[in-house]
Amino acid sequence: MKIATYNINGINGRLPGLLRWLDEARPDVVCLQELKTSDATFPKAAIEEAGYGALWSGQKSYNGVAILARGNQPVETRRGLPGDPQDVQSRYLEAAASGVLVGCLYLPNGNPQPGPKFDYKLAWFRRLIAHARELVDQTEPVLLVGDYNVVPTDDVADIYNPRSWLDDALLQPESRAAYRELLAQGWTDAIAAKHPGEPMYTFWDYFRQRWPRNAGLRIDHLLLNPAATRRLKDAGVDRAMRGVEKASDHAPAWVTLAAKRGA
C-alpha cells in the first residue's frame, strides 16, 4: 500500500492537478496540508468522485489538513494536538485508514526568527513530541507524515545550498534538535532511510527560479514507527508535480508498505 503526503498550498486553486495526481499515483492514503479553505468550502464531492473518502480540518485562508483514503472512509482518532486548548490553528488530524494509523501534520513555519512565530513553532514541536511518544510503540503501523518545516541537515540530500537560508526558521539548530529528538523515540525517516545521501527535495520556493535550478529543500517527511518500518518497501518524491501548471511549491512524498509484516 502507498501512503503519501502533499502540501497542496490551496486545495481549491489546485484541485485539477490534485485529481490528476490521485488518478495517476493512486495512493491508498493521502495527507494534505495547507488546504487554505474553511470546512464548508472543502471540495468533498470532487474528492469522493475520485474514489476517496475524506476527513478534513479546515481554516479560512491559512493552514488546514486532510486525510484521504482510497475506497473507504478514514476513521478519525484525533483532531488537533493535545497540550494547548488555546491553539485554534488547523494543523493536526489523525485517523485509522486502510490498516494503518496516520497523523497528518502541518508544523508551523516559524519565520521570522527569533520571535513569537518561532516560539510557537518550537512549542508546537514539543506538543508533537509528547503525543508521538504515545504512538511510537503501538504494535500496528503508525505514520506521522506532513510538512515538518524542518531541513534536517545541511547535507545536499536535504538542501541544495544552505547559504541563503542560514537565518531561516527551517534550518535553525532548535528546529533540527527537535526533529532529531522526535526521531530518537524510534521513528524512521523513510525518505532518508531509502535514499541516503541522495537529493530528495520536496519543496522549491516560487522565488528566484528555484525549481528550474533544482534549488530545493527536503521538508516534507514520512516518519514510521517500528511496526511500519518493518513493512517499508520503498519511498520517493513525485518531483514531476512541481513542474505542472499551477503547481504547489511542494511535491508529494510517499512510501509503500508491504501488505504483511516481513513480506
Place this chain on the structure above:
DNA sequence: ATGTCGGCAAAATGCCGA
C-alpha cells in the same frame, strides 16, 4: 532587500503568510 504564489477583503489593488 529581493523575488512569486494563493486567498481574501474590498476595490481591479494591497495585505498576509509562506
